[in-house]
Amino acid sequence: MAIEPFLGTAAQKGFIATIIVQAIGVLTMVAISFGIVDEYVSLSQGDYRTIPCYFALFALGELFEIAIALDALRLRNIIQLIGVCFFHAGMIVFSALQVHQTRTALVKMPDADCAIYYANCSGPGSLFNRVEPFLIVSPALLALSLLVLVWFTWQLYHEFGWVVFHIVGANPRMKVMYQYYQVLICLLKFDYFFFTALTMQLLILVLSRDGAEFPLTIVAIPVSLILLTFCAVAVQREIKWLMTISLVLMLGAQAYFLYKFSRLFTPGSREAYATTRASLAVFTIVSFLMLFATFAVGLRCFADFDKDLRPAKTRASKLNPEPRPVSKYSVNEAPLPGKPDMAQRYSSYGGGVPLAPRMSIE
Incomplete structure (x- = not known):
């Protein structure tokens, strides 16, 4: 039984593709929100500094998730893939908090007339009301993609189960x-x-x-x-x-x-x-x-x-x-023409260490 190569299966490709696609969608929503807010307020002053900081951290989190997912697939580490799913769930929480933090930073006069105080009022016709839909899309995309990631993780759990056996044996x-x-x-x-x-x-x-x-x-x-x-x-x-x-x-x-x-x-x-x-x-x-x-x-x-x-x-x-496949033949079976030599077979207790040839008495 061979260990599949890096990104060599549909489950591996699907897992990383899901993360990349949702990252593009979420970062697009973040960029749109940032562009709208930047048009009306100075993001380098006062409480407005929280907005670019949170957006930057969100972008950093998405890039980190892609990197850590690729690393997990490269190492065939199912535990790290599960960690990616938990991190993704944390991103959902952070994106929900981002809606609250953006509102706190923008809405200084909730009862003011939005025709005059467009950037600092609340309700219909306000700046926050304009960016809020884009902020809400982010946790929705993250939640949907989390379901897909969990499904692919389950597939990869079976695929990567052989790796631990290959490394430490039985x-x-x-x-x-x-x-x-x-x-x-x-x-x-x-x-x-x-x-x-x-x-x-x-x-x-x-x-x-x-x-x-x-x-x-x-x-x-x-x-x-x-x-x-x-x-x-x-x-x-x-x-x-x-x-x-x-x-x-x-x-x-x-x-x-x-x-x-x-x-x-x-x-x-x-x-x-x-x-x-x-x-x-x-x-x-x-x-x-x-x-x-x-x-x-x-x-x-x-x-x-x-x-x-x-x-x-x-x-x-x-x-x-791409390690060599493990022979399906018993370690006590004598080599026959067309079968791999015993020296190339792996012991179930040796973690991938080749066994010396043995003679069969059968």
């Missing part, structure tokens, strides 16, 4: 350990996006450049990315001291997210987050939960160090797109 204990490793690597990849998105919002929308918190937040971006990279290297190569440092720093980062979340609602700072509280709260909570899950799974993977899983991790990172 040993159930090794399979469980490898799945935890896959989950950790998947979480680290999504952590990149959520950490970066949260920090960008804080820098662009909230923090004053004259405050001490501004440079600290800038420093937090590379530190977070380095932390995640070190954790990925440590778990793949099973470097205990580096994994220990990574886990300890994760605890500090969780405390930082709790502090940021409290700042959204404390009396001394809540006014600064008036137009950004909803999205920042969601991103902070998700980032905290993602990091907590990363820490928990990281501990589980740390416990699996020195249990013969490292070769499988290395083999997975260098997975051949």
